[in-house]
Amino acid sequence: xxxxxxxxxxxxxxxxxxxxxxxxxxxxxxxxxxxxxxxxxxxxxxxxxxxxxxxxxxxxxxxxxxxxxxxxxxxxxxxxxxxxxxxxxxxxxxxxxxxxxxxxxxxxxxxxxxxxxxxxxxxxxxxxxxxxxxxxxxxxxxxxxxxxxxxxxxxxxxxxxxxxxxxxxxxxxxxxxxxxxxxxxxxxxxxxxxxxxxxxxxxxxxxxxxxxxxxxxxxxxxxxxxxxxxxxxxxxxxxxxxxxxxxxxxxxxxxxxxxxxxxxxxxxxxxxxxxxxxxxxxxxxxxxxxxxxxxxxxxxxxxxxxxxxxxxxxxxxxxxxxxxxxxxxxxxxxxxxxxxxxxxxxxxxxxxxxxxxxxxxxxxxxxxxxxxxxxxxxxxxxxxxxxxxxxxxxxxxxxxxxxxxxxxxxxxxxxxxxxxxxxxxxxxxxxxxxxxxxxxxxxxxxxxxxxxxxxxxxxxxxxxxxxxxxxxxxxxxxxxxxxxxxxxxxxxxxxxxxxxxxxxxxxxxxxxxxxxxxxxxxxxxxxxxxxxxxxxxxxxxxxxxxxxxxxxxxxxxxxxxxxxxxxxxxxxxxxxxxxxxxxxxxxxxxxxxxxxxxxxxxxxxxxxxxxxxxxxxxxxxxxxxxxxxxxxxxxxxxxxxxxxxxxxxxxxxxxxxx
Amino acid sequence: xxxxxxxxxxxxxxxxxxxxxxxxxxxxxxxxxxxxxxxxxxxxxxxxxxxxxxxxxxxxxxxxxxxxxxxxxxxxxxxxxxxxxxxxxxxxxxxxxxxxxxxxxxxxxxxxxxxxxxxxxxxxxxxxxxxxxxxxxxxxxxxxxxxxxxxxxxxxxxxxxxxxxxxxxxxxxxxxxxxxxxxxxxxxxxxxxxxxxxxxxxxxxxxxxxxxxxxxxxxxxxxxxxxxxxxxxxxxxxxxxxxxxxxxxxxxxxxxxxxxxxxxxxxxxxxxxxxxxxxxxxxxxxxxxxxxxxxxxxxxxxxxxxxxxxxxxxxx
Numbered sequence: 021x022x023x024x025x026x027x028x029x030x031x032x033x034x035x036x037x038x039x040x041x042x043x044x045x046x047x048x049x050x051x052x053x054x055x056x057x058x059x060x061x062x063x064x065x066x067x068x069x070x071x072x073x074x075x076x077x078x079x080x081x082x083x084x085x086x087x088x089x090x091x092x093x094x095x096x097x098x099x100x101x102x103x104x105x106x107x108x109x110x111x112x113x114x115x116x117x118x119x120x121x122x123x124x125x126x127x128x129x130x131x132x133x134x135x136x137x138x139x140x141x142x143x144x145x146x147x148x149x150x151x152x153x154x155x156x157x158x159x160x161x162x163x164x165x166x167x168x169x170x171x172x173x174x175x176x177x178x179x180x181x182x183x184x185x186x187x188x189x190x191x192x193x194x195x196x197x198x199x200x201x202x203x204x205x206x207x208x209x210x211x212x213x214x215x216x217x218x219x220x221x222x223x224x225x226x227x228x229x230x231x232x233x234x235x236x237x238x239x240x241x242x243x244x245x246x247x248x249x250x251x252x253x254x255x256x257x258x259x260x261x262x263x264x265x266x267x268x269x270x271x272x273x274x275x276x277x278x279x280x281x282x283x284x285x286x287x288x289x290x291x292x293x294x295x296x297x298x299x300x301x302x303x304x305x306x307x308x309x310x311x312x313x314x315x316x317x318x319x320x321x322x323x324x325x326x327x328x329x330x331x332x333x334x335x336x337x338x339x340x341x342x343x344x345x346x347x348x349x350x351x352x353x354x355x356x357x358x359x360x361x362x363x364x365x366x367x368x369x370x371x372x373x374x375x376x377x378x379x380x381x382x383x384x385x386x387x388x389x390x391x392x393x394x395x396x397x398x399x400x401x402x403x404x405x406x407x408x409x410x411x412x413x414x415x416x417x418x419x420x421x422x423x424x425x426x427x428x429x430x431x432x433x434x435x436x437x438x439x440x441x442x443x444x445x446x447x448x449x450x451x452x453x454x455x456x457x458x459x460x461x462x463x464x465x466x467x468x469x470x471x472x473x474x475x476x477x478x479x480x481x482x483x484x485x486x487x488x489x490x491x492x493x494x495x496x497x498x499x500x501x502x503x504x505x506x507x508x509x510x511x512x513x514x515x516x517x518x519x520x521x522x523x524x525x526x527x528x529x530x531x532x533x534x535x536x537x538x539x540x541x542x543x544x545x546x547x548x549x550x551x552x553x554x555x556x557x558x559x560x561x562x563x564x565x566x567x568x569x570x571x572x573x574x575x576x577x578x579x580x581x582x583x584x585x586x587x588x589x590x591x592x593x594x595x596x597x598x599x600x601x602x603x604x605x606x607x608x609x610x611x612x613x614x615x616x617x618x619x620x621x622x623x624x625x626x627x628x629x630x631x632x633x634x635x636x637x638x639x640x641x642x643x644x645x646x647x648x649x650x651x652x653x654x655x656x657x658x659x660x661x662x663x664x665x666x667x668x669x670x671x672x673x674x675x676x677x678x
Numbered sequence: 679x680x681x682x683x684x685x686x687x688x689x690x691x692x693x694x695x696x697x698x699x700x701x702x703x704x705x706x707x708x709x710x711x712x713x714x715x716x717x718x719x720x721x722x723x724x725x726x727x728x729x730x731x732x733x734x735x736x737x738x739x740x741x742x743x744x745x746x747x748x749x750x751x752x753x754x755x756x757x758x759x760x761x762x763x764x765x766x767x768x769x770x771x772x773x774x775x776x777x778x779x780x781x782x783x784x785x786x787x788x789x790x791x792x793x794x795x796x797x798x799x800x801x802x803x804x805x806x807x808x809x810x811x812x813x814x815x816x817x818x819x820x821x822x823x824x825x826x827x828x829x830x831x832x833x834x835x836x837x838x839x840x841x842x843x844x845x846x847x848x849x850x851x852x853x854x855x856x857x858x859x860x861x862x863x864x865x866x867x868x869x870x871x872x873x874x875x876x877x878x879x880x881x882x883x884x885x886x887x888x889x890x891x892x893x894x895x896x897x898x899x900x901x902x903x904x905x906x907x908x909x910x911x912x913x914x915x916x917x918x919x920x921x922x923x924x925x926x927x928x929x930x931x932x933x934x935x936x937x938x939x940x941x942x943x944x945x946x947x948x949x950x951x952x953x954x955x956x957x958x959x960x961x962x963x964x965x966x967x968x969x970x971x972x973x974x975x976x977x978x979x980x981x982x983x984x985x986x987x988x989x990x991x992x993x994x
Contacts, residue, residue, distance in 0.1 A: 157695040158696075253826075257939075281833070302820055451988070461899075514898075
């Protein structure tokens with residue numbers, strides 16, 4: 021028997037629910053869930069049948085007819101009769117009454133009692149709270165059916181009494197939900213209270229809590245209805261709460277036990293009825309849970325990578341490009357790369373991006389969030405999310421075409437020819453595996469070496485990236501590392517397969533300012549020492565000025581300006597480049613004048629066919645409404661006429677990285 | 679060492695829970711409406727006889743005194759003797775509990791293995807035909823009353839096909855093959871709903887895990903996707919499953935009481951139900967306390983397993 025009533029399993033994440041507290045919207049969303057509406061409608065239908073049972077049932081459910089005992093399904097008795105000739109179908113229909121009354125009784129008691137105690141004890145806190153939680157733990161250490169049996173004997177026989185007991189047991193989980201929410205709200209209010217002053221804390225507290233937990237209570241309540249029905253059936257089966265005037269599916273099964281062989285319908289029908297109604301309650305709970313946005317099962321990033329293999333990562337066969345001189349393995353050549361979502365004719369996320377990096381060089385991709393920098397990086401690795409694909413263009417590493425390559429080739433390229441470093445160093449490591457294990461696996465992904473050798477390589481890698489005490493730290497877990505150290509581990513892992521090209525996706529953004537420079541210095545040192553070609557994605561222009569050779573400024577999926585860092589920064593030709601420079605605190609060196617760029621990057625489906633920056637551009641004219649090609653490294657029709665302001669001196673950038 | 683400290687902390691934390699369990703068990707048992715004295719002597723007994731018996735059974739002392747006596751004896755392993763059979767409650771419980779626990783243990787093993795397996799299958803192809811079929815099966819499994827499933831299994835595999843005995847139980851110590859044959863059907867009946875819970879939990883937590891940054895990072899390092907799935911993602915996804923397992927064990931013990939009656943197995947269930955009906959306080963209190971203790975032990979083991987699986991919760 022499952023018990024979703026207890027927290028943890030299907031328990032709804034309360035914090036996730038909070039966002040959807042607006043009651044009308046919640047109701048609307050629940051009504052738009054087919055699962056919730058259909059199961060809810062059937063339950064309503066059952067309620068109608070239960071009320072109208074005397075009109076619907078063909079026979080009196082209690083009237084014996086010994087001459088017709090243990091009959092199978094006949095025209096007169098569709099589901100046959102029981103051992104004393106009572107009509108099974110009629111008993112089943114009357115049984116709905118008992119089941120629904122029992123379930124709703126138990127759940128209403130559970131909610132009222134649980135929420136009430138949760139509010140009281142959560143508010144009282146201190147000793148009362150500690151005792152309350154221990155008692156809750158104790159109640160959950162005893163199986164619900166055991167408590168129900170004992171409580172039934174305490175409260176007195178009869179189903180109504182027995183279900184009071186079940187209600188008390190189920191109250192525990194509602195108590196936990198409510199108490200948890202009270203604690204959350206207390207925390208929030210204590211912070212606020214300082215400002216609110218003598219405002220009535222208690223009133224606010226209780227007013228805030230109920231709307232917040234309402235969706236959770238509804239979901240848990242629906243599931244608890246099913247649970248209560250299962251417990252009711254067990255009690256009936258065991259003969260507790262039996263009353264001769266009431267027909268219950270559990271007691272029907274009890275009676276069926278002796279006549280299983282003679283009349284199996286007696287066993288099958290009530291069991292199916294119980295299963296069906298519990299299923300309905302569960303579906304109702306599921307439907308509501310999904311519609312209020314708590315369903316975590318709808319995602320598909322995993323699908324593409326773990327099931328199919330060998331599927332090409334492009335929607336089109338690779339374009340044949342004549343081989344250039346780019347046979348040095350440490351050369352990454354990206355030309356005309358476009359990425360779309362939604363298949364052929366879908367929305368473009370990256371449009372015709374081209375750049376090239378050679379051994380020992382760094383090319384920076386800069387731009388605001390949402391400009392397609394990271395999407396470009398993922399496309400290079402063949403790690404685009406499902407539903408997103410390269411629609412055009414070419415990515416070559418040392419002459420090997422990656423667009424359209426099979427998964428086998430891509431796997432060989434990843435880590436081995438191209439390494440990648442991610443923004444969030446800690447979350448890029450598995451929390452439950454040691455650093456040594458993760459580094460060894462990265463080593464063993466490309467080299468056939470023993471575990472011991474792999475571990476030795478791992479220690480060498482850690483030393484290479486400047487993690488002190490490398491050997492000992494191999495047995496540590498990611499949470500034992502600081503952000504900066506974890507990023508060094510990330511770099512070590514990216515280097516485990518001796519790649520020629522390194523893609524660093526905002527490698528220092530998540531780090532402390534003091535650590536950023538050191539990690540960046542390490543990257544540059546490694547680039548020079550190992551002869552890597554580095555693609556550096558960042559929005560910190562100071563970093564670019566310090567470390568990159570060339571820069572590609574991206575806006576709304578396009579490269580709008582591409583060239584040597586020195587000349588681009590000194591004499592920007594695209595208004596967006598200038599705007600970025602003006603908005604960068606360190607680089608512009610005129611902090612008092614620091615500007616922000618008005619507006620924001622439009623989402624991909626709003627990208628115009630003309631200049632995509634025109635809406636935010638101070639220099640926009642009518643000419644900007646037609647498509648703009650990249651000419652001499654700049655994508656602006658007015659590039660020649662504009663006199664844009666660059667950096668006064670290049671050295672000015674240094675304060676942002678020290 | 680951190681694990682030893684974790685074990686000590688958890689052990690200390692479970693003492694108040696155990697005391698709370700003993701209080702609930704004792705006072706609920708005493709609150710039941712059935713008078714053991716009437717049960718033993720019958721309705722017609724004289725009031726003098728009744729008073730004498732109540733005195734004999736120690737029922738005239740204050741409840742607090744009776745609780746204290748019971749608790750202190752229980753700590754020493756003595757749960758008293760049954761009002762009716764005069765057999766030692768501790769001895770009987772050990773016998774009965776071993777039956778119930780062997781069924782629940784097999785059921786847990788089955789449910790975890792099959793549930794986790796199906797969860798992995800569903801999570802790696804979300805939205806596919808296979809996943810939809812599995813999800814439908816899982817949500818139906820959640821709704822199945824285990825005792826009804828037990829009746830169907832007994833009828834079909836026990837009576838019709840004769841593959842397994844439809845009634846009775848052979849202790850594991852007596853005859854292993856006989857035990858396996860008798861334990862299978864009740865264990866399957868318990869395992870189906872619990873396995874559905876595990877499959878559902880595993881599926882959703884694995885899907886969530888496969889969406890994590892480190893999975894993409896591992897792919898970017900060229901690690902084999904099968905390896906990422908089985909040695910990284912599954913291990914991470916199993917961590918939240920642990921607490922679900924401990925909850926399900928408690929539920930399965932309760933469900934086993936009912937399933938045992940279907941198969942006519944003399945487990946803890948029949949002992950408990952009998953004790954409730956007759957007002958056999960020592961038997962009822964002892965059996966309920968034993969169940970509470972087992973669940974608390976299971977929770978403790980799960981907490982330690984959680985500490986092993988998730989390095990973050992280990993005390994530093």
